[in-house]
Amino acid sequence: MSSPHWRSQNSSTIDVDPNLHTDVLVIGGGPAGTWAAWSAASAGAKVVLVDKGYCGTSGCAAASGNGVWYIPPDAEAREAAKASREALGGFLANRTWMDRVLDQTYTNVNLLAEWGYPFPVDEEGKPYRRSLQGPEYMRLMRKQIKRVGVTILDNSPALQLLVDAKGAVAGATGINRQTGKQWVVRAGGVIIATGGCAFLSKALGCNVLTGDGYLMAAEAGAEMSGMEFSNAYGISPAFSSVTKTLFYNWATFTYEDGTPIPGAGSQRGRSVIAQTLLTQPVYAILDKANEEMQANMRKAQPNFFLPFDRAGIDPFNQRFPVTLRLEGTVRGTGGIRIVDSSCAASVPGLYAAGDAATRELICGGFTGGGSHNAAWAIASGYWAGKSAAEYAQSLGEWGTQRPVQGVGEAGLISGSQHQIKAEEVIQATQAEVFPYDRNLFRTEQTLTGSLQRLDNLWQEIRSSQAGNQQNIIQVREAAAMVATARWMYNSALERKETRGMHKHLDFPEIDVHQQHYLVSGGLDKVWVRNERLGSEKELVGVSP
C-alpha cells in the first residue's frame, strides 16, 4: 500500500492548510457532533470540529422537526418508556443503556432550555421539551460550541483517518471542498459523528449522510453492529423530499381510483404501501384530521406543509401521490459498534456518536425514529466528547506528535491508473438498496445476488484513484455506500429470521436462538459474527 505518511518532522513538505494539532477531533457537525464538541471542550480539551457541509444546517436533524426521547425522572414514566419499544425492537435493547440515555438526555435537554431554546409550554403552563425544531436547535448548538472555543471547519469533509504505529486513531485528513485545499488535523482522540447512510435518496436533510464515517472507521479497523437493521423507509409526497411520517397517522391511503388500500398505514401498514408501490402508485389524503388537529399540525411541523403549500395541494382535502424514500441506517439502528460506556469503538482513540454509532443498545432492531435517535445523539455525543477528552489528556503532548499514517484506501491509493465514474457506482449501489423487494422484503436469493454485484463494485472502486480533488469526495462517498450496503446485506443474510425491522421472507418468524447482535466488518472480505447481548457488567469497563 502506498498511502502517504504524515510525520510531524516532514509535514512542512506537504501542501497543507490548515495543519492543526488538537486534543479532540470531531468529524461531523450534527447534534451528536456538536454535543461531543461541547462536552470535550467543557472537559478542558482543545477541540476541532470538521463538517462536510455547514455545522448548523447539515444532517437530518437540522432540516427537520425532531421528537426527543425526553422523559422526566419519574419511575413509572421511565418504565413505560423502556417497555414500550422492547418487543418492537426484537428484545435486543439494553435497559442499563436506556436508563443512562434517559438520564443524560433529560439533563442535556434542560441545558438547551437554559441556553435559550424557546421550548413551548403545555396547556397547564408546564414546559414541553419532547420536540425540537431542527434549524433553531442546530443554530443554538453552533453558537454554544463556538462559545466554548471549538474551532469549526465548515465545508471540510474528512477523507481518511490517521493512525499511529500501534493502530490507535490519531487524527484525520480531508479537504475544503470550496477552496480545494487539503487539511490535516492531528488529534489525541477522534470522534466519528458523521451520521448514518441514506444512499443519496433525497430524504429530507439526508444527502450528506453517505456512510463516510463507517468507511473511515472500518479502514482503521473498527467494527459495525446491527447493520441488518438498515431498511428504514420514510413516507413522503412522491415529488418531495419531506419524509415526515408522524402525520400520516391521520391519512387514508388509496389506489389511483380512490379506493382505500386494505391494511395500509403509516406505522404497521408501511409494508402494504411498499408492496403496492411495486406495481402501482399510492395516494394519501389526511382526511382523518379534524380542524383543530389541522391547526396543531401546522404549528408542530411547519415544514411538513412547505411542499404542499408550494405545490398548491391541500393535503387534508386533496389526494396526492406518495412514495417511500430509503433512510437506510439514518433511521435504522445499525452503525459503528460501541464497546463500552465511554462510547469507544473497537479501535483505541476512536469514539462514535449519534447515527454513526449503533443504536441497538436503546432501540434494539427497530427504527430509532426521531425521538430515540435524537436522545442517543445527545447522550452518546456527550459521553464520547468527555471520554475522548480524557483519553487525549492521558496521552499528553505525544497525542499530537506521534508518527502517523493515513489509512484510507478507495480513491486515495496513489499510483493506480484506474479512474472510476463515481456516479455510476452510486447508481449501481442504489439499484441494490432502494427497491422494496430487495431491501425491505429480503430473501436469501436476492441478497446473494445483490452481494455479488456489490462485491464487484467494491473491487472496482477500492483500487481506483479519484483523478482530481473535486472527484475525491464523490469517490469516497461512493465507496462508503458500497461498503455500507455490503455490511447491511451480509448481516441480513446471516440473520435467518424476522426480527425488529429486518424482514426475511424465507424465515418469517422470530427465532429465540438468534437473540444476539450481529457484528460485522472488513473491506475486501466482509465478515459477520454473533455477539452476546451485553449484561450490565460486561458493558462497563471493557477495554478495546
Next chain:
Amino acid sequence: MIELVSASRCIQCNICVNVCPTNVFDRVPDAPPTIARQSDCQTCFMCELYCPVDALYVAPQVDPLDSVDETLLKEAELLGSYRRNVGWGRVGEAHRRYRTSSAQEDSTHQILKRMK
C-alpha cells in the same frame, strides 16, 4: 430543488454559499452566487432560511423544473414564506426586529396526546 437566486434581491452576502449542506452554490465576484450544482440540491430549504433578504426559492420538487417565474413567486408571496412560517430571521425597517420563533408554539404535545 433550488431554482432561483433573485438578482434584484440578492445583496451578495454569499451566506447561501457557506451554509448549503451540499455545496450547491458558487460565489461570483461582484455578482450574485450561481446555482452551480443544482443536481446536488437535497431540497432541504436551509439556504432559504439563512438568506437575509428572501432572494432564494427552493421549489418543493426533488427534480429540476423547466423554469420558475420570479414575478409569480413574488405575487404568491412564496419568496421567504418558510422564514415567515417558522419565525426565522429579522424583519422590519432596516431588519431591526427579530421574528418570534415558531418553536415557541410547537404543539407536538397536543398531537401525540391524540395518538394514544
